[in-house]
Amino acid sequence: MSKGLFLVFAIALLWSCQPKETKWAGQAPAKRVSTLTRPIQYQLKKTFDLGNGIFLSNEFDGARLNGVALTGENEVTVLITPENTPVNASPWYAFKIWSTTSKDIDLKITYNEGVGHRYYPKLSADGKNWTKVDSTVYIADTASIANGEQPKFCSFSLSLSPDTTWVSAQELIVSKDINKWAAGLAEKEYVSMAELAKSKEGRTINYLQIGNPDSKKMLMVLSRQHPPEITGWLAMQAFIERICTDDELSEKFRNEYNIFLVPCVNPDGVDNGHWRHGAGGIDLNRDWDDFNQPETRAVNKFMKSKVADGSKFYFAVDFHSTQHDIYYTVAPELKGNMPGLVPKVLTAMGEEIPGYDPNIDPSSVDELRISSTLSIFHEFKAETVTFEVGDDTPRDFIEKKGKLTAENLMKIMLED
Numbered sequence: 167m168s169k170g171l172f173l174v175f176a177i178a179l180l181w182s183c184q185p186k187e188t189k190w191a192g193q194a195p196a197k198r199v200s201t202l203t204r205p206i207q208y209q210l211k212k213t214f215d216l217g218n219g220i221f222l223s224n225e226f227d228g229a230r231l232n233g234v235a236l237t238g239e240n241e242v243t244v245l246i247t248p249e250n251t252p253v254n255a256s257p258w259y260a261f262k263i264w265s266t267t268s269k270d271i272d273l274k275i276t277y278n279e280g281v282g283h284r285y286y287p288k289l290s291a292d293g294k295n296w297t298k299v300d301s302t303v304y305i306a307d308t309a310s311i312a313n314g315e316q317p318k319f320c321s322f323s324l325s326l327s328p329d330t331t332w333v334s335a336q337e338l339i340v341s342k343d344i345n346k347w348a349a350g351l352a353e354k355e356y357v358s359m360a361e362l363a364k365s366k367e368g369r370t371i372n373y374l375q376i377g378n379p380d381s382k383k384m385l386m387v388l389s390r391q392h393p394p395e396i397t398g399w400l401a402m403q404a405f406i407e408r409i410c411t412d413d414e415l416s417e418k419f420r421n422e423y424n425i426f427l428v429p430c431v432n433p434d435g436v437d438n439g440h441w442r443h444g445a446g447g448i449d450l451n452r453d454w455d456d457f458n459q460p461e462t463r464a465v466n467k468f469m470k471s472k473v474a475d476g477s478k479f480y481f482a483v484d485f486h487s488t489q490h491d492i493y494y495t496v497a498p499e500l501k502g503n504m505p506g507l508v509p510k511v512l513t514a515m516g517e518e519i520p521g522y523d524p525n526i527d528p529s530s531v532d533e534l535r536i537s538s539t540l541s542i543f544h545e546f547k548a549e550t551v552t553f554e555v556g557d558d559t560p561r562d563f564i565e566k567k568g569k570l571t572a573e574n575l576m577k578i579m580l581e582d
């Protein structure tokens with residue numbers, strides 16, 4: 167048996183001896199950091215000509231490609247770097263590649279020193295419909311994995327032709343797609359769209375108002391503070407579309423409640439293909455106490471204006487993505503405007519999905535109020551949850567969870 171093969175067997179054996187899957191403990195509580203604006207590095211937007219008939223481009227919204235080289239006869243290596251550092255290691259990439267004549271290459275995706283590969287690559291012929299790279303042609307830095315380290319690169323074979331192939335970390339959903347989806351919903355008589363504010367780079371941050379605008383009972387829904395977090399976006403989309411369904415439950419809910427949605431809190435980060443930050447070089451989800459960035463400040467100001475007449479936020483949710491599905495809630499001892507609502511909804515949702523036990527992770531009582539949901543809980547007493555979806559959670563399951571969460575939320579909020 168070769169050394170390599172032995173290693174594969176040894177790893178497989180160790181893996182099979184692991185205890186049955188335990189719940190993921192989630193991220194450590196966020197630490198306070200300065201959220202004052204810092205510079206970001208813009209990508210050089212261009213078509214890269216490798217000289218042998220192979221071309222790559224980052225000239226589109228959401229693209230991230232910082233460098234590329236021909237590193238073998240048929241090997242193309244790309245370099246992906248973040249907008250600035252320090253930054254959470256969620257290395258987003260997206261670019262187009264084509265060749266003048268058909269040829270097979272190995273495409274290697276690398277990052278700056280110390281960054282681990284995270285997103286399994288997806289391919290598209292039109293930038294809209296995506297498939298995962300075939301696992302039989304995919305390698306993720308086996309040497310690092312065998313050392314118990316994060317893979318530093320991934321590599322896969324790819325057939326090039328004059329037709330463009332899009333390569334991306336996740337499905338590409340940028341601000342114009344989001345605004346188009348929102349405008350489509352706003353055609354319904356009970357949905358309206360308006361401008362919340364401008365982002366740092368002057369992009370429009372829209373919000374939707376859904377349901378009864380005269381109701382004093384409100385909800386707030388947020389998404390895309392973190393640009394690459396597409397699975398969170400997909401859950402949000404299913405959640406909102408369920409609330410906008412024309413059935414008895416939703417109609418009753420929309421008559422009773424006034425729902426606000428900011429579908430893209432960070433359009434600059436999304437369109438610039440950022441790993442994490444806004445155009446101010448800051449993780450927006452650490453700025454909910456200091457409000458140094460225009461995007462977070464705008465959402466907070468909007469919510470303050472809505473409670474000025476005595477209206478109340480009863481529920482708020484912020485959709486994100488991480489390694490595994492998890493729900494960050496406030497400490498159960500802390501009572502908001504509808505105590506117990508969030509755990510009740512998540513448990514009821516879980517009960518409708520055979521074999522699914524939602525991983526609910528409450529914060530400690532004194533956790534810092536620097537993230538959206540803890541800030542919104544403390545300032546507005548809305549019952550809040552950070553709804554985290556795994557990067558690789560099957561897309562149909564994401565849709566199901568988003569929909570069932572909305573359904574159970576509506577039922578439970580109508581009972582009270």
Ligand SMILES: [Zn+2]
Pocket residue numbers: 392395486487
């Ligand atoms: Zn996030």
